[in-house]
Amino acid sequence: MDQPxxxxxxxxxxxxxxxxxxxISLVDLGIIRDVAWEEDTLTVTVTPTYSGCPATSxxxxxxxxxxxxxxxxxxxxKRQLSPAWTTDWLTDRGKARLxxxxxxxxxxxxxPERCPHxxxxxxxxxxxxxxxxxxxxxxxTDCLEPFxxxxxx
Amino acid sequence: MTQQEALFQxxxxxxxxxxxxxxxxxxWCGVAxxxxxxxxxxxxxxxxxxxxxxxxxxxxxxxxxxQDADRLAFHRDAWDFRNLLLCEMPIGDFGQTxxxxxxxxxxxSIYIARLLKSSDPRVSEIAEKASKEVAYHLxxxxxxxxxxxxxxxxxxxxxxxxxxxxxxxxGEMFLADDVDAAMVSAGIAPDPxxxxxxxxxxVQKVLDEATLTVPGNRFAQKGGKNGAMHTEHLGHLLCSxxxxxxxxxxxxx
Numbered sequence: 001m002d003q004p005x006x007x008x009x010x011x012x013x014x015x016x017x018x019x020x021x022x023x024i025s026l027v028d029l030g031i032i033r034d035v036a037w038e039e040d041t042l043t044v045t046v047t048p049t050y051s052g053c054p055a056t057s058x059x060x061x062x063x064x065x066x067x068x069x070x071x072x073x074x075x076x077x078k079r080q081l082s083p084a085w086t087t088d089w090l091t092d093r094g095k096a097r098l099x100x101x102x103x104x105x106x107x108x109x110x111x112p113e114r115c116p117h118x119x120x121x122x123x124x125x126x127x128x129x130x131x132x133x134x135x136x137x138x139x140x141t142d143c144l145e146p147f148x149x150x151x152x153x
Numbered sequence: 154m155t156q157q158e159a160l161f162q163x164x165x166x167x168x169x170x171x172x173x174x175x176x177x178x179x180x181w182c183g184v185a186x187x188x189x190x191x192x193x194x195x196x197x198x199x200x201x202x203x204x205x206x207x208x209x210x211x212x213x214x215x216x217x218x219x220q221d222a223d224r225l226a227f228h229r230d231a232w233d234f235r236n237l238l239l240c241e242m243p244i245g246d247f248g249q250t251x252x253x254x255x256x257x258x259x260x261x262s263i264y265i266a267r268l269l270k271s272s273d274p275r276v277s278e279i280a281e282k283a284s285k286e287v288a289y290h291l292x293x294x295x296x297x298x299x300x301x302x303x304x305x306x307x308x309x310x311x312x313x314x315x316x317x318x319x320x321x322x323x324g325e326m327f328l329a330d331d332v333d334a335a336m337v338s339a340g341i342a343p344d345p346x347x348x349x350x351x352x353x354x355x356v357q358k359v360l361d362e363a364t365l366t367v368p369g370n371r372f373a374q375k376g377g378k379n380g381a382m383h384t385e386h387l388g389h390l391l392c393s394x395x396x397x398x399x400x401x402x403x404x405x406x
Binding site for chain 1: 278
């Protein structure tokens with residue numbers, strides 16, 4: 001088999017969903033930092049979102065499985081801590097998909113711009129932490145629905 | 154003490170602080186007063202355990218005896234732990250948990266900020282990763298200390314009681330020994346004694362807003378970070394945290 005191009009590998013990785021927020025891909029999340037061939041070994045560099053994110057090991061497993069399914073035999077996963085992951089690396093497509101899914105995308109102002117359900121700007125924080133380490137818990141005071149806000153870091 | 158031994162001790166101190174406090178925090182899982190706090194505490198604990206994996210993982214590499222983070226966490230006994238005594242104190246009521254969190258977060262944020270400039274690239278990259286989480290923890294614990302301190306008569310008195318109980322454990326953060334001296338001369342970590350003013354200013358500001366009174370007595374309980382004498386609480390914590398690995402050594406799933 002010919003070695004697949006790095007571009008091809010990025011496309012494959014873009015089809016691997018985040019295990020906790022399956023509407024976005026690992027590439028959308030911005031945690032894949034590099035893909036490179038070192039002779040016959042494919043090295044994928046991944047950075048964790050949060051130090052203790054329990055999804056990290058699942059993510060590594062999903063990456064390996066996906067690449068093996070595409071016929072790549074030697075895969076090496078590298079963990080990179082610096083530069084530390086930032087929500088600036090979420091792709092615009094990822095942000096749009098989050099909102100569509102009901103999760104308010106991160107905003108530099110530190111809070112959601114609007115309710116992802118009804119679009120109202122009347123929102124308030126319930127708790128600094130939500131259902132996963134990367135999210136906070138907010139609610140809309142117009143439609144009264146609670147929602148997750150993707151923390152801006 | 155060689156430079157390598159000093160670095161190992163320094164890394165144990167960093168990792169044991171987050172491991173022991175992370176375990177304490179996780180004791181609230183499923184029993185916190187409200188669901189939102191339960192989730193927040195569990196997430197905070199998770200950040201700490203994640204940071205522990207980095208610190209103790211690196212500690213094991215520096216030691217060079219084949220110990221990984223898990224082995225260091227689960228196969229050492231109380232006298233080999235190097236966490237601040239503050240971290241091992243019992244959770245008490247919710248007020249005591251939040252007060253301890255705030256007193257630790259304030260120090261952690263100042264200390265981690267210095268480590269960003271560490272001459273050891275592994276240390277600075279762990280600090281870089283941790284610093285965002287630490288800033289978020291401090292924001293939350295400071296806000297909650299203010300809300301409860303400047304809350305009802307009941308919450309105020311509990312927070313003052315927690316502060317009076319925990320304050321003797323603050324001084325240990327600023328004591329320096331030969332491990333610290335070796336880290337300072339190598340440019341790896343800051344001199345702990347030089348951080349007190351910044352800490353006091355930060356803590357005073359928040360506690361003023363919380364209408365709480367900082368105790369005047371600066372007597373410091375010590376013996377955690379150098380392992381000379383832990384409190385009676387650490388052994389009980391380890392009993393529960395290490396139970397599985399003690400009964401089934403190296404058990405895996």
